[in-house]
Amino acid sequence: MTCLRMRASLIALPLLWLLLAGCSGNTSRGGVARTPWGDPDLEGTWNNATLTPLQRPPALASKEFFTSDEAAAYIKDRLEQSNVDRRPQASGAAPNVGTYNDLFFEREPKVVKSLRTSLVIDPKDGRIPQLVPEAQARLDAARQRLALHPADGPEDRSLLERCLLFSAGGPAMLPEGYNSNYQIVQTPRYVVVLIEMIHDVRIIPLDGRAHLPANASTWLGGSRGHWENDTLVVETTNLRSTSRGRSGIGMSDEHLRVVERFTRSDATTIAYRATVEDPTVYTTPWTIEISLDRAKGPILEYACHEGNYGLAGILSGARAEENEAGTRGKVR
Amino acid sequence: MVAGLVVIALTGCGPTGSASATGGKPDLNGIWQAVNTANWDLETHAAGPGPAQLGAVAAVPPGLGVVDGGAIPYLPEAVAAKANNVANRWKDDPELKCYLPGVPRATYMPYPFQIVQSPTSLMIVYEYAGAARIINMGGTEAAPIDSWMGWSNGKWEGDTLVIDVTGLNDQTWFDRAGNHHSDVLHVVERYTLASPDVINYEATIEDAKTFARPWTIKMPLYRRLEPGAQLMEFKCAEFAEELLYGQFRKQQVGQAR
Numbered sequence: 001m002t003c004l005r006m007r008a009s010l011i012a013l014p015l016l017w018l019l020l021a022g023c024s025g026n027t028s029r030g031g032v033a034r035t036p037w038g039d040p041d042l043e044g045t046w047n048n049a050t051l052t053p054l055q056r057p058p059a060l061a062s063k064e065f066f067t068s069d070e071a072a073a074y075i076k077d078r079l080e081q082s083n084v085d086r087r088p089q090a091s092g093a094a095p096n097v098g099t100y101n102d103l104f105f106e107r108e109p110k111v112v113k114s115l116r117t118s119l120v121i122d123p124k125d126g127r128i129p130q131l132v133p134e135a136q137a138r139l140d141a142a143r144q145r146l147a148l149h150p151a152d153g154p155e156d157r158s159l160l161e162r163c164l165l166f167s168a169g170g171p172a173m174l175p176e177g178y179n180s181n182y183q184i185v186q187t188p189r190y191v192v193v194l195i196e197m198i199h200d201v202r203i204i205p206l207d208g209r210a211h212l213p214a215n216a217s218t219w220l221g222g223s224r225g226h227w228e229n230d231t232l233v234v235e236t237t238n239l240r241s242t243s244r245g246r247s248g249i250g251m252s253d254e255h256l257r258v259v260e261r262f263t264r265s266d267a268t269t270i271a272y273r274a275t276v277e278d279p280t281v282y283t284t285p286w287t288i289e290i291s292l293d294r295a296k297g298p299i300l301e302y303a304c305h306e307g308n309y310g311l312a313g314i315l316s317g318a319r320a321e322e323n324e325a326g327t328r329g330k331v332r
Numbered sequence: 333m334v335a336g337l338v339v340i341a342l343t344g345c346g347p348t349g350s351a352s353a354t355g356g357k358p359d360l361n362g363i364w365q366a367v368n369t370a371n372w373d374l375e376t377h378a379a380g381p382g383p384a385q386l387g388a389v390a391a392v393p394p395g396l397g398v399v400d401g402g403a404i405p406y407l408p409e410a411v412a413a414k415a416n417n418v419a420n421r422w423k424d425d426p427e428l429k430c431y432l433p434g435v436p437r438a439t440y441m442p443y444p445f446q447i448v449q450s451p452t453s454l455m456i457v458y459e460y461a462g463a464a465r466i467i468n469m470g471g472t473e474a475a476p477i478d479s480w481m482g483w484s485n486g487k488w489e490g491d492t493l494v495i496d497v498t499g500l501n502d503q504t505w506f507d508r509a510g511n512h513h514s515d516v517l518h519v520v521e522r523y524t525l526a527s528p529d530v531i532n533y534e535a536t537i538e539d540a541k542t543f544a545r546p547w548t549i550k551m552p553l554y555r556r557l558e559p560g561a562q563l564m565e566f567k568c569a570e571f572a573e574e575l576l577y578g579q580f581r582k583q584q585v586g587q588a589r
Contacts, residue, residue: 187450
C-alpha cells in the first residue's frame with residue numbers, strides 16, 4: 001500500500017515511476033491485471049470447455065460466424081444430439097455401451113465468444129489443412145494397421161487410453177469431453193500450467209534459454225516463453241512423433257512446432273491462440289482460437305494411470321473375443 | 333524522491349526483487365533434490381541385492397537413515413505387513429507400476445522437483461510420474477476426497493513453510509523397503525531455507541492405525557545449480573505397460589509377429 005501511495009504522488013517523475021511500477025501488488029495497468037513485477041497476471045483456475053467444434057462442419061461451410069440466435073439454436077441442437085443417454089437403442093441392445101452417462105461429460109452450454117463456427121480460424125475454411133502426400137501415406141498405413149491390429153498390445157491404443165497425453169495437455173491445449181480445467185501459477189521466471197487431465201504440468205521458462213537437442217523429445221514437448229507487450233508467446237518443439245496421432249491436434253511428426261499466445265483480455269478471460277506448423281505433415285500452418293474462462297477451483301487429482309482399468313479391459317476383452325472365435329472355429 | 337527511495341528500501345518492494353515476487357515470504361522457488369538413499373529405505377541400511385538379472389545396476393545402495401531417533405515405531409500388528417512388503421518389494425512397490433508416490437515419498441525420490449511460488453500461490457511439481465501438488469496457502473479446508481498426493485494446506489510459521497497433508501490414500505509406500513501406512517496418514521511437512529541453496533526438510537508422520545506415536549524424518553534438500561537446470565518429462569506409465577498389461581498381449585514380447 002505504501003508503494004501505491006508513492007506511485008500516485010510521484011507520477012510526474014517518469015524514471016521513478018518505472019522503478020516503482022513493479023511495486024503495486026495485483027494492480028492493473030492498461031486495463032490488464034498485473035503481477036507485482038508488472039507482467040499481465042494469468043494466475044488462477046481456468047476452463048476452456050466449449051461446444052464449438054475444432055473444425056467447421058461441412059453443413060456450415062460458408063458460415064464463418066453464427067448470429068447469436070444461430071448460436072443458441074446450435075447449442076440446443078448439440079446438447080440434444082450429443083446426449084449419449086438419448087442415443088437411439090438398437091432393439092435388445094444395452095444402451096450406452098462403451099461410454100459414460102451424459103452427466104459425466106462437461107456440457108457447458110456455450111460456444112466461443114467470437115461466435116465462430118470452428119476453433120480453427122486459419123485457414124479461412126475452418127478446416128485442418130490437407131496433409132502432404134507422404135504424411136497422408138503414413139496416416140493411411142497407420143489406419144490400415146489399426147484396423148487389422150486394434151488391440152494387440154497397449155501401444156496399439158491411443159495416447160489418451162494409455163494415460164500418456166490428453167488433448168488438454170496439448171499443445172495446442174484443446175478442451176476434453178470433461179475436466180478441461182487448468183491452473184496457472186507464475187513467477188518472474190516461469191509460467192506454469194497445471195492441466196487437470198493426467199495432472200500434466202507445463203513448466204514454461206521465460207529466460208530465453210534454447211530448446212533441447214532434437215533427440216530429447218517428449219509428449220508435452222519443450223516450451224519456451226517470452227512476453228510480447230502483454231501477450232505471453234510460447235514456442236514448443238521437441239514433441240514426440242507417433243503414428244497414432246497426438247491427442248487433440250492429431251497427425252504430426254518430429255517437426256511439429258506450436259506457437260501459443262496467451263492474452264489476458266478481460267477480468268474473466270484469457271484469449272488463447274495456437275498456430276500448428278509441421279511442414280512434413282501439413283501443406284500450410286493452421287491456427288486455432290479459444291478462450292480460457294475463469295473457473296471455480298479447486299482442481300482435484302486426476303490419477304489417470306493409477307485408475308486405468310479401461311486399458312486392461314480393452315486388451316483382455318480383445319483376447320477373450322479371439323478365444324471365443326477360436327473355440328467356434330472362426331478366424332476373426 | 334529521496335524519501336520515496338527510502339520507502340522502497342524499507343519495504344523491500346522493488347520491481348524485480350525476490351520479496352515482491354513471493355509476497356515478502358522466503359523465496360523457495362527453484363529446482364530441488366534430496367541426495368540420500370531414503371527412497372530405498374528410510375532407516376539405516378547396508379547394501380543389498382536387487383533383482384538378480386540387473387546385477388549392480390539395481391542393487392540397493394547403502395545409506396544412513398533419515399528417521400529422527402533411528403527406527404520407525406510400528407504398532408506390533410503393523411510389523412507383519414512390513415515384512416510381507418519386504419519379501420515382495422520387487423513386485424509390489426507402487427513405484428514399479430509408476431503410480432503416484434504420495435507424500436512425503438515424492439520429496440526424496442531420486443528425481444528433482446520444482447517449487448513454483450508466487451505471492452499468492454504455491455505449487456510443487458515432481459519429475460517422477462509428473463506428480464504435482466497444489467498447496468492451498470492459508471487454506472484450512474478438510475480433504476474433499478482421498479487421493480494419491482493428498483490434500484495440502486499451507487501456511488508460513490515465521491520463515492518456515494508448513495504444509496499439512498491429509499486425504500492420502502493407503503496405496504503408497506514410503507520407500508522401496510516396504511515401509512507403509514494406512515488411510516488415516518497425516519503428514520506435516522516443514523520447509524526452511526538454511527542457506528540460498530539448501531532447504532531443511534522435515535516431515536512428521538502420524539497414523540494411529542500403523543504407528544505407536546508420530547515420528548519425523550529430516551533431510552536437507554539441495555538446489556540443482558546446473559546452468560539451465562530443468563525438470564525433464566518422466567511419464568513412466570509407458571514404461572510400466574509391459575509389467576501391467578503384458579499378460580493381455582496378443583503375442584508375448586519376443587515372439588515372432
